[in-house]
Amino acid sequence: MFPFKTLGLGAGGIKGILHVGALMELSKHQSLYFPNGVYGCSIGSIIATYIAFQLPLDNMVPLMKEYLDMNRMTPKFKFEHLSSVFSAKGMFPMDTFQASICEMFQKVDFDIENKKIGDANMPLYIVASNITKGVPTLFSKDISVIDALKCSCCIPGLFRPMELYGQLYVDGNLFAPCIASIMPKEEALVFSLKKHRKHHLTPAMIETMSPIDYINELYIMSSSLFHSISLTDNTLCMSYPNLQSDSDLEDFNIDDILKHAGFLFNEFISKRSL
Numbered sequence: 001m002f003p004f005k006t007l008g009l010g011a012g013g014i015k016g017i018l019h020v021g022a023l024m025e026l027s028k029h030q031s032l033y034f035p036n037g038v039y040g041c042s043i044g045s046i047i048a049t050y051i052a053f054q055l056p057l058d059n060m061v062p063l064m065k066e067y068l069d070m071n072r073m074t075p076k077f078k079f080e081h082l083s084s085v086f087s088a089k090g091m092f093p094m095d096t097f098q099a100s101i102c103e104m105f106q107k108v109d110f111d112i113e114n115k116k117i118g119d120a121n122m123p124l125y126i127v128a129s130n131i132t133k134g135v136p137t138l139f140s141k142d143i144s145v146i147d148a149l150k151c152s153c154c155i156p157g158l159f160r161p162m163e164l165y166g167q168l169y170v171d172g173n174l175f176a177p178c179i180a181s182i183m184p185k186e187e188a189l190v191f192s193l194k195k196h197r198k199h200h201l202t203p204a205m206i207e208t209m210s211p212i213d214y215i216n217e218l219y220i221m222s223s224s225l226f227h228s229i230s231l232t233d234n235t236l237c238m239s240y241p242n243l244q245s246d247s248d249l250e251d252f253n254i255d256d257i258l259k260h261a262g263f264l265f266n267e268f269i270s271k272r273s274l
Contacts, residue, residue, distance in 0.1 A: 001273055003030035004189040006037050007051070008180060009044030011173035012193025013245025014068060016043035017254070018238040019191050020060050021261025023047075026189070027057065029269075036187065037123035039138075041172035041179045043068070044191075045126045045152040046101065049145060052120035055108050061258070065249045067104035073097045074158070090160035094150045097159070101149060115145045127172035127179060128152045131161060136175040136182050157215040180232045190232065194239035236268040 004026075009019050023032060032051055040048025046068070050060060066072070075096045105112040117124050118141040126139040128151035139148035151162045151169035161168040176182050180190040206214060240257050 001269065004187055005035050006039070006184055006186075006188035007032075007034045007048070008039040008183045008188060008190035008192075009041070009048045009051075010179040010190070010192040011042030011044055011171065011177070013043055013070075014064070014247050014249060015193045015238075015240070015243055015245055016047055016068075017061065017064055017249065017257055018193060018240060018243075018261040018264075019044060019047050020057065020064070021258035022191050022236065022238065022265040023051070023057060024258060025262035025265040032057065034122055036184065037125055038120075039125045039127065039179055039183050040152070041127040041176055042153050042155075043193075044179065045149055045172065048124060048126070049112070049120070049149065052122050052124035053110065053115075054121045055105075055110060059108055061254060063104050063107060065254070067100045067107075069248065070246050073100045088160045090154075090157060092159055094154065094159050094162060097153065098146060098150060101146065112149075113146050117141055117143050117145055117148060119145075126152050127176050127182065128154070128162075128169040129172055129174040129176070130167055131170055131174075132167040134175075136172065137169065138182065155216075157211070178235065180235045185232060185234065188234050190235040192235050192237045193245075194237055233272070236265060238264050 009016070012018075026032065033054070034051075038048045038052045040046070047060065050057070073096060074092050102113050117126065117139060124140065126143075126145075126148040128137050128139060128148065130137045137151075139151070147162075147164055151164055152172045154162045154170045156170045156174065159170075161170050163169075178192055180188075180192065183190065201217060209217070238261060240252075240260055243252060243257065
């Protein structure tokens with residue numbers, strides 16, 4: 001069973017803290033070195049980058065709390081941002097997101113702005129959705145890490161589509177809700193985050209919803225359906241009560257979330273070995 005040679009980390013916003021808890025538990029069984037590659041999508045791409053460059057995992061939780069909060073990664077809302085949903089197909093550019101991510105990595109003395117994916121200590125693959133071609137994309141090798149992360153984390157409606165080399169990209173979760181669907185299957189371990197709907201849409205409800213909430217709800221519905229049919233035997237699907245992709249970690253017991261993720265990992269491994 002151990003060691004796993006390939007790791008996949010799926011999308012799910014701040015729920016990615018469950019990835020960290022599961023990785024902490026995995027580190028008790030094997031080195032967090034994956035010679036066949038680390039694959040990451042959206043929040044998973046940020047954590048995958050952290051792992052692939054072998055940065056200290058024990059710093060990840062406080063960094064997530066400080067820098068991966070949605071309020072930290074987006075500008076202060078102004079009314080004109082709402083009109084950008086129609087003209088620019090997203091409220092915000094990704095400048096504030098980039099600044100937050102770069103500052104987060106600088107906290108561990110890592111200059112992410114000047115790194116290429118191929119500089120990582122193990123193969124790194126960052127997943128984004130290419131809406132020019134209508135296919136998922138795996139960024140690797142000579143692509144700038146920060147450009148790939150922006151593409152992978154570009155939530156439709158919230159952020160304006162990212163242009164890279166003349167093509168447009170949005171969040172990898174759009175075309176790869178379960179990252180296992182685009183990964184090699186052998187000797188792979190995949191951590192996936194369950195999708196949870198906030199609302200059940202009714203005629204009365206959509207009249208009062210903002211365009212962003214409506215788009216996000218449709219996005220969650222479509223990704224949930226694809227996610228459920230793409231799971232593999234090597235996929236650990238995790239959730240935590242009331243923890244949503246846009247939750248504030250200050251409202252939760254972080255130690256309990258990490259402990260819960262460790263429990264889910266051990267349960268998963270136990271069943272897999274049987």
